[in-house]
Amino acid sequence: MTAVANPLPITLRPRRLGPARIGVYAFLLCASLFFLMPLYIMLVTSFKTMDEIRLGNIFAFPVSVTVEPWVAAWTSACTGVSCDGIRGGFWNSLMIVIPSTILPIFLGALNGYALSFWRPRGSQVLFGILMMGAFIPVQVMMFPLVRILATLGLFSSLPGIVLVHVIFSMPVMTLLFRNYYLSIPQELFKAARIDGGGFFRIFVQLMLPMSTPIIIVAAIMQVTGVWNDYILGLVFAGRDNLPMTVQLNNVINTTTGTRLYNVNMAATILTSMVPLIIYFVSGRWFVRGIAAGAVKG
Amino acid sequence: MASVEIHDLCIRFGNNEVIKDLSLDVVDGEFLVLLGPSGCGKSTLLHSIAGLIDVAGGRIDIGGTDMTWADPTDRNIGMVFQSYALYPTMTVERNMSFGLRINGTPKAEIERRVNRAAEMLQLQPLLHRKPSQLSGGQRQRVAIGRALVREAGVFLFDEPLSNLDAKLRAELRRELKLLHKNLGSTMIYVTHDQVEAMTLATRIVVMRNGKIQQIGAPAEVYEKPENLFVAGFLGSPGMNILSGRLNVSSNGLVFVSKGLTLDIASCPLMGRPGNEQEVLLGIRPENLLIHAAGELQATVSVIEPMGNHHVVWIDFNGNLLSSIVTGALTFRVDEAVRFTIDVAKVSLFDKTSEQRL
Numbered sequence: 001m002t003a004v005a006n007p008l009p010i011t012l013r014p015r016r017l018g019p020a021r022i023g024v025y026a027f028l029l030c031a032s033l034f035f036l037m038p039l040y041i042m043l044v045t046s047f048k049t050m051d052e053i054r055l056g057n058i059f060a061f062p063v064s065v066t067v068e069p070w071v072a073a074w075t076s077a078c079t080g081v082s083c084d085g086i087r088g089g090f091w092n093s094l095m096i097v098i099p100s101t102i103l104p105i106f107l108g109a110l111n112g113y114a115l116s117f118w119r120p121r122g123s124q125v126l127f128g129i130l131m132m133g134a135f136i137p138v139q140v141m142m143f144p145l146v147r148i149l150a151t152l153g154l155f156s157s158l159p160g161i162v163l164v165h166v167i168f169s170m171p172v173m174t175l176l177f178r179n180y181y182l183s184i185p186q187e188l189f190k191a192a193r194i195d196g197g198g199f200f201r202i203f204v205q206l207m208l209p210m211s212t213p214i215i216i217v218a219a220i221m222q223v224t225g226v227w228n229d230y231i232l233g234l235v236f237a238g239r240d241n242l243p244m245t246v247q248l249n250n251v252i253n254t255t256t257g258t259r260l261y262n263v264n265m266a267a268t269i270l271t272s273m274v275p276l277i278i279y280f281v282s283g284r285w286f287v288r289g290i291a292a293g294a295v296k297g
Numbered sequence: 298m299a300s301v302e303i304h305d306l307c308i309r310f311g312n313n314e315v316i317k318d319l320s321l322d323v324v325d326g327e328f329l330v331l332l333g334p335s336g337c338g339k340s341t342l343l344h345s346i347a348g349l350i351d352v353a354g355g356r357i358d359i360g361g362t363d364m365t366w367a368d369p370t371d372r373n374i375g376m377v378f379q380s381y382a383l384y385p386t387m388t389v390e391r392n393m394s395f396g397l398r399i400n401g402t403p404k405a406e407i408e409r410r411v412n413r414a415a416e417m418l419q420l421q422p423l424l425h426r427k428p429s430q431l432s433g434g435q436r437q438r439v440a441i442g443r444a445l446v447r448e449a450g451v452f453l454f455d456e457p458l459s460n461l462d463a464k465l466r467a468e469l470r471r472e473l474k475l476l477h478k479n480l481g482s483t484m485i486y487v488t489h490d491q492v493e494a495m496t497l498a499t500r501i502v503v504m505r506n507g508k509i510q511q512i513g514a515p516a517e518v519y520e521k522p523e524n525l526f527v528a529g530f531l532g533s534p535g536m537n538i539l540s541g542r543l544n545v546s547s548n549g550l551v552f553v554s555k556g557l558t559l560d561i562a563s564c565p566l567m568g569r570p571g572n573e574q575e576v577l578l579g580i581r582p583e584n585l586l587i588h589a590a591g592e593l594q595a596t597v598s599v600i601e602p603m604g605n606h607h608v609v610w611i612d613f614n615g616n617l618l619s620s621i622v623t624g625a626l627t628f629r630v631d632e633a634v635r636f637t638i639d640v641a642k643v644s645l646f647d648k649t650s651e652q653r654l
């Protein structure tokens with residue numbers, strides 16, 4: 001026997017660029033331009049001098065690139081009376097974000113775990129109430145919360161703003177973890193019960209180590225959410241803890257003489273840097289998080 | 298080692314009564330199989346023995362002590378689940394030792410028990426792997442190992458082989474039987490697979506709609522089914538059923554059906570049936586013998602080759618009956634054949650109550 005001399009010709013998958021495809025690409029192109037154009041303008045403007053900005057060519061590339069506006073935005077832009085830039089706000093935001101991410105994740109995981117595995121009497125009702133909380137606008141609860149925190153002596157303080165973030169994130173965090181734990185077979189939990197695991201041991205030694213994907217998703221949602229928050233920070237943080245978003249607003253609204261567009265642009269980009277970096281680094285996880293929240297309600 | 302006694306057990310899910318007034322004694326050291334179709338309450342019963350489901354009434358004794366409301370971990374049981382339920386973040390060794398580490402067993406003792414279980418189940422080369430790196434059969438062996446290290450008095454198996462392919466299932470089935478022989482522990486095993494039940498059990502409990510239909514040794518349940526349901530559930534192909542009436546006279550007992558008059562005087566009956574009683578005659582395929590000297594005639598309809606035997610379906614007056622034929626076939630499809638029925642081994646059921654006569 002000899003090998004077959006001429007093998008069958010392999011047909012390649014035909015490439016077709018039909019009108020439907022072209023339409024889809026055209027739409028995607030328009031959509032990305034719509035979102036990228038402002039970013040482009042902000043970037044080029046932030047590197048221009050004020051003289052160049054006054055020429056009015058907002059799409060033009062900077063002729064003489066300067067980092068002066070960035071330095072000014074970070075260190076010396078005026079937020080109301082003080083002129084220290086928005087770096088203070090950066091550290092304030094960081095101080096708020098870190099506990100406001102760790103605590104809700106831990107508590108949300110604990111809630112989700114209890115609701116999906118232990119199912120205490122009335123847990124369905126409790127979950128329903130919690131979900132209703134997700135649909136009530138923040139503004140409705142604002143004034144009562146101010147009164148409560150004032151009574152507790154937590155108003156205008158770091159613990160106060162963290163507590164507010166923990167409260168408002170509870171429905172979503174609980175939902176996220178509950179849905180994740182519902183996808184884990186009950187038999188696993190039962191096996192651990194027979195092995196003698198109690199409430200916290202099963203949670204810490206078994207469920208938390210299994211939750212890495214959903215913890216990452218929750219962390220992304222929480223960090224971006226808390227970082228982008230404006231109204232809660234403005235109301236509850238107090239003057240010493242104002243987050244970066246509030247300070248950015250102050251920078252932009254402080255008008256003494258000319259509007260420094262380049263500094264404003266730089267300050268804005270600096271403020272949105274943290275969420276932007278997170279989106280870029282964690283694109284895959286972020287999409288998964290959106291899907292996790294959407295698939296099972 | 299321990300016995301299990303269940304008295305008047307009731308289990309409700311909402312208003313739905315899954316198990317009602319069920320009593321069952323599991324003798325120390327026996328291999329009891331709970332057999333039934335899905336939804337018959339067999340898994341529910343097992344989970345209630347494990348303490349994973351609250352009972353609505355009744356009492357469960359394990360090893361002579363009342364365990365009705367005891368925590369699962371205090372019941373002196375080990376359990377194996379259908380989905381393996383291995384802890385995915387732990388290695389095989391840590392999976393098996395998890396329970397022992399929780400109750401603070403000394404390290405040396407943990408090591409001894411894990412090694413013993415690993416040796417019994419040939420798991421030593423896998424001890425440091427994660428469950429995701431194991432095949433289905435290996436995973437189930439680890440799950441069995443995890444139950445073994447508890448050195449419990451009673452082992453509970455919830456359809457442990459259902460997720461495996463046919464070849465592995467047969468292999469693990471044999472291993473389980475060996476394990477029971479070596480350990481001598483009480484084992485309660487839930488399955489819907491009658492082959493597993495027949496091969497493993499010392500006693501089979503056939504269940505339906507939360508009620509026990511029959512308890513007995515595999516051969517007893519197979520040969521003398523208490524009712525039509527048990528008769529149909531066990532055996533592959535199932536029992537052949539012919540509908541007819543009885544003719545009781547002073548000189549014998551005759552079963553009369555369309556085109557069939559069968560003297561069943563040699564059929565062992567429990568009671569004295571009435572004349573003209575409507576009955577169902579059950580014949581196991583191996584008791585329907587095809588041979589040239591048979592007094593009955595039928596047409597071959599379908600032949601299913603099974604390797605070491607053939608299942609031959611014959612058309613007898615419009616009833617499709619199955620017969621198991623070993624050895625070479627002397628006939629082909631659509632040919633006429635003659636056959637006899639081994640009357641000593643038939644079952645007779647009342648048509649309305651479907652109970653064995």
